[in-house]
Amino acid sequence: MTAEVSKGLTRAIELYQDRSSRARELRAEGKKVIGYLCIYPVLEMMTALDIVPYRIFGDLREPVTEADAYMPAVNCPFLRSCLDIGLKGKYDLLDGVVTSHICDVGSTLSSIWIYAIKPPFSHHIDMPHTLHETALTQEKGLLEDYRKALEEFAGKKMTAEALKAAIRTHNEQRALVRELYELKKPDPPLISGSETIQVIKAIESIPVDEGNHLLREVISEVKERSNGPQKKSARLLVWGSIIDDTAMMEMIEGLDANVVMDDTCVGSRPYFEDVELTDDPLDGLAYHYLADIKCSRTFRVNNYMDVRKDYMKDLEIRFSYLKDYADDWKADGVIMESVRYCDTHGYDVPGVRDYLDNVGLPSIYLEHDYTEGALAPLRTRVQGFLEIIS
Numbered sequence: 469m470t471a472e473v474s475k476g477l478t479r480a481i482e483l484y485q486d487r488s489s490r491a492r493e494l495r496a497e498g499k500k501v502i503g504y505l506c507i508y509p510v511l512e513m514m515t516a517l518d519i520v521p522y523r524i525f526g527d528l529r530e531p532v533t534e535a536d537a538y539m540p541a542v543n544c545p546f547l548r549s550c551l552d553i554g555l556k557g558k559y560d561l562l563d564g565v566v567t568s569h570i571c572d573v574g575s576t577l578s579s580i581w582i583y584a585i586k587p588p589f590s591h592h593i594d595m596p597h598t599l600h601e602t603a604l605t606q607e608k609g610l611l612e613d614y615r616k617a618l619e620e621f622a623g624k625k626m627t628a629e630a631l632k633a634a635i636r637t638h639n640e641q642r643a644l645v646r647e648l649y650e651l652k653k654p655d656p657p658l659i660s661g662s663e664t665i666q667v668i669k670a671i672e673s674i675p676v677d678e679g680n681h682l683l684r685e686v687i688s689e690v691k692e693r694s695n696g697p698q699k700k701s702a703r704l705l706v707w708g709s710i711i712d713d714t715a716m717m718e719m720i721e722g723l724d725a726n727v728v729m730d731d732t733c734v735g736s737r738p739y740f741e742d743v744e745l746t747d748d749p750l751d752g753l754a755y756h757y758l759a760d761i762k763c764s765r766t767f768r769v770n771n772y773m774d775v776r777k778d779y780m781k782d783l784e785i786r787f788s789y790l791k792d793y794a795d796d797w798k799a800d801g802v803i804m805e806s807v808r809y810c811d812t813h814g815y816d817v818p819g820v821r822d823y824l825d826n827v828g829l830p831s832i833y834l835e836h837d838y839t840e841g842a843l844a845p846l847r848t849r850v851q852g853f854l855e856i857i858s
């Protein structure tokens with residue numbers, strides 16, 4: 469950290485390094501704090517009941533020692549890490565946990581967490597994986613069950629007005645994150661990929677209104693900063709699964725590249741579309757969480773029969789937003805990233821690569837085991853990739 473680092477960024481870095489500090493303070497003041505895994509447990513519904521949503525992350529610097537008793541080593545290393553630190557008591561600040569069917573292993577983790585860690589409150593949203601009309605109806609029904617469970621936990625009703633107000637506040641956060649990403653468009657960008665992860669993790673550790681205040685502070689300070697990232701030869705877009713530590717971005721940005729845009733779940737993915745304010749707010753929320761969020765866990769094609777004979781049409785429907793990102797942020801190449809054993813993203817990698825090849829965007833695929841040690845060999849591969857595209 470240099471003396472020139474702005475206040476907003478300093479606060480974000482403090483929260484990144486000590487995520488639970490503010491949540492513990494709020495809990496001491498009598499607030500309820502609920503942990504959520506992945507980006508699907510509809511945060512607006514917690515905010516509407518004055519519950520603090522607190523995202524569960526892993527820790528790639530902490531060796532997995534306790535989770536082996538519950539999850540085989542051939543499961544998602546990120547989820548194994550989350551469970552491991554949960555078993556070690558590091559999520560003891562939580563009054564409950566909400567999970568969703570992100571993937572089969574994520575669903576299994578939910579049962580293991582309830583069985584082994586025994587949180588006072590738990591709820592699992594067994595959400596569908598397609599966009600069919602019936603899937604939307606099912607998702608809305610699941611959100612009605614979720615609302616009842618949260619109301620029972622909070623001991624009060626969630627009114628439509630409170631839920632709409634929460635949607636507005638979370639939409640404001642989405643708009644602020646998009647504004648922050650605008651600051652990555654100049655060359656060099658005004659904020660780096662690793663700083664962006666610090667900011668996103670910070671706002672996912674505090675109540676949404678405090679996160680919005682922090683974002684405003686970060687944005688105004690970054691706009692004025694004189695110590696931003698250095699100009700590099702390549703501008704990269706990173707697509708993939710979870711990157712919840714600065715280590716990988718620092719590895720990439722330590723080479724001759726700036727990470728100027730991402731499509732990952734500790735990055736732009738949860739923030740780039742607003743929730744529509746519908747008469748029944750659950751309609752807008754069901755659509756948003758199923759259709760708007762572009763994660764590999766949902767097959768985002770309405771009519772599979774239309775596209776199954778036209779591979780490129782299928783890819784265009786699912787991945788054209790990546791070309792838009794590359795165009796808008798002037799990215800020269802794409803790093804596709806996934807933790808090992810992630811079927812969800814792994815199955816999409818050939819399609820993403822074919823799509824990027826077709827639109828002339830060079831790409832490289834990095835798979836890793838969610839440890840710091842995995843980064844050294846990847847560094848050599850990224851270096852080689854940069855030599856090709858620069």
Ligand code: SF4
Nearest residue numbers: 544571574709810812
């Ligand atoms: S990284 Fe992949 S396997 Fe792990 S939780 Fe996410 S979708 Fe599931």
